[in-house]
Amino acid sequence: MNKTLLIFRHEFLYTIKRKGFIIMTLIVPVLALLAIGVFQLISTIEKPPVVEITTIGYVDEAGGFDQHTTQGNIELVPFNTPGDATAALINGDVSEYFVIPPDYVSTGVINRYTLEKEVETPPIITTVIKNFLTSNLLSGKVPPETVYRIEAPLDLVVTRLTETGEVATEQGGFGNVIIPGIFSLLLAFSQLPDTGAGRRERKPPY
Numbered sequence: 001m002n003k004t005l006l007i008f009r010h011e012f013l014y015t016i017k018r019k020g021f022i023i024m025t026l027i028v029p030v031l032a033l034l035a036i037g038v039f040q041l042i043s044t045i046e047k048p049p050v051v052e053i054t055t056i057g058y059v060d061e062a063g064g065f066d067q068h069t070t071q072g073n074i075e076l077v078p079f080n081t082p083g084d085a086t087a088a089l090i091n092g093d094v095s096e097y098f099v100i101p102p103d104y105v106s107t108g109v110i111n112r113y114t115l116e117k118e119v120e121t122p123p124i125i126t127t128v129i130k131n132f133l134t135s136n137l138l139s140g141k142v143p144p145e146t147v148y149r150i151e152a153p154l155d156l157v158v159t160r161l162t163e164t165g166e167v168a169t170e171q172g173g174f175g176n177v178i179i180p181g182i183f184s185l186l187l188a189f190s191q192l193p194d195t196g197a198g199r200r201e202r203k204p205p206y
Helices: 003-017 019-045 082-091 123-138 144-151 175-190
Strands: 054-060 074-079 096-100 111-114
Touching (some): 054 123, 074 123, 082 096, 082 111, 096 123
Parallel strands (some): 054 074, 054 096
Antiparallel strands (some): 096 111
């Protein structure tokens, strides 16, 4: 038998017989199941979090944007002038505000004002303002179901095909990353020095 194959076989058999490998192979899945069980238990007995309402001001200079002011946990409060909205922002009555200019429909420009330093507008704020504007523009013109479908995120279902056009058995996803990661972790732990008593010195099988 080839010496390289002999060495590989010897190292493999030695590794899987080590106490560290056996213990880690058994303990990691058990710990993972325990962690999942504890998390689910805490989730069931934990009191539901208090929903905080965020207030955002807006100034409608274009006219017609006076409906759908409740967007999830965010309330939109109208102001007559930018000066009134600025005063409310400084006093802490609103967290920020935006202005809908008279030419919004033709330009699509919205002016947003905040006291925070930001690299870009948080996605949740962008979504809320967009949905508010869209709902008001389409209100009474299209069915509510159509408005919801326009505002709802795209639910994209991806199916992997084989080169023959058949649906592939393995569809990918997180499982293809997590499972190899677990085995890699087990292998790494198995390579830790074995400090158990009675360890004998290994001798090459040649």
